[in-house]
Amino acid sequence: MGESANASFDPQDFLAKVGRGKTISTYRKDQIVFAQGEVADTIFYIQRGRVKVVVLSDQGKEAVVGILEPGQFFGEGCLNGHSLRISTTTAMEECVITSIMKTAMLTALHSEPKFSELFMAYLLTRNSRIEEDLIDQLFNSSEKRLARLLLLLAHFGKEGSPKPIDIDVSQETLAEMIGTTRSRVSFFMNKFRKLGLISYNGKIEVHNSMLNAVLHDKPEIKRDEETNSA
Template sequence: MAKADDDGFDPNAFLAKVGLGKEILKFKKTQHVFKQGDVADTVFYLQKGSVKLTVLSEQGKEAIVGILEPGQFFGEGCLNGHPLRIATTTAMEECVITSITKEAMIAALHAEPKFSELFIAYLLKRNSRVEEDLIDQLFNSSEKRLARLLLLLAHFGKEGVPQPILLDISQETLAEMIGTTRSRVSYFMNKFRKLGLISYNGKIEVHNSMLNAVLHEKPEIKRDDSTEKI
């Protein structure tokens, strides 16, 4: 977390408190923060909970394109001239979110270097993740995409220590996120469990062996050109 600068500005305190152009909002599970096509004039910062991003095509097909966790911004497209929201954001559990008007956000970025650093760091990290996701979709099998997604949701974990995925996430959601069917996800999850890559004790626990299997191209996580798309 960023620290206060010499002038006493603390970006985390700034994001956690009500102020000019800022509100602290609470959302219940399944409640929309904003919908695709809404006017884009606000940036949001997730303090607590998790939010999923979905996009609806002109043909009516919906896809989950991301899951946000505490410490992430969203809706920042309005700063780049997007007049309307290009995705729908929905609370996956009870959430606490800071709402910052476009004007207040721009003012803070100009006036507070520490806040600018925090926001730029977020944008760079998100950019890298988007590039990695694109490469993953283009070149990896659905099995390897699922393994990578589980590692990301578990924050990769520490050596030898199973890392639980705290988020309650369904196989349907996992399937949408990697571009395959729920039945394929179910098959791969059972396979991962039998191989000792994951375990299930109320929550999915991802083991370090999963990371080794993905990084070192072990036979259990292999390329399969017969992947199914939804």
């Protein structure tokens, strides 16, 4: 029996259950969900865990372009004419992911307004995040970009207290994501710790003082950036 439009349709229930054109899989840490260059005919939705998005250049250089969290879709480029994957996605921890065939996704989008609204909200939020990241790259110092990235990974701005960053994010990955070197990230991280903005206890813990430093652009951050970029 198909999943047709009805008043009781629940988008989250739709994404959480196996159905026509849908499967749910568990991925172990470091397992590839899809690889760059593979045929693109499926959209994915993260129920649990986080996924890293990496792009490989023609010269063989890798660049981390994003970290995806529960509640996010990925691989939706196939809906817009991309026949091949343009990136590689890898589980950063154990993940539960719903995969939806392109035909099933299009059917749901066309027949279920509630699902269409949820997917559109995701696209709008993602585009806003891309614009914010672009502005950061153009106008903010690498130190401030790192601070903002740590705040995002710690879920600042969401309901509840900030969470320790419990995924294995190396300094190399952080450097790639903010467009600087690993040595610069190491320098900034040590500085953040000395200033009491973060702490290490097996996991990176980001304190409220980090948010204040970013919002108010504390002078010591600015002075340090000017000194080290000279």
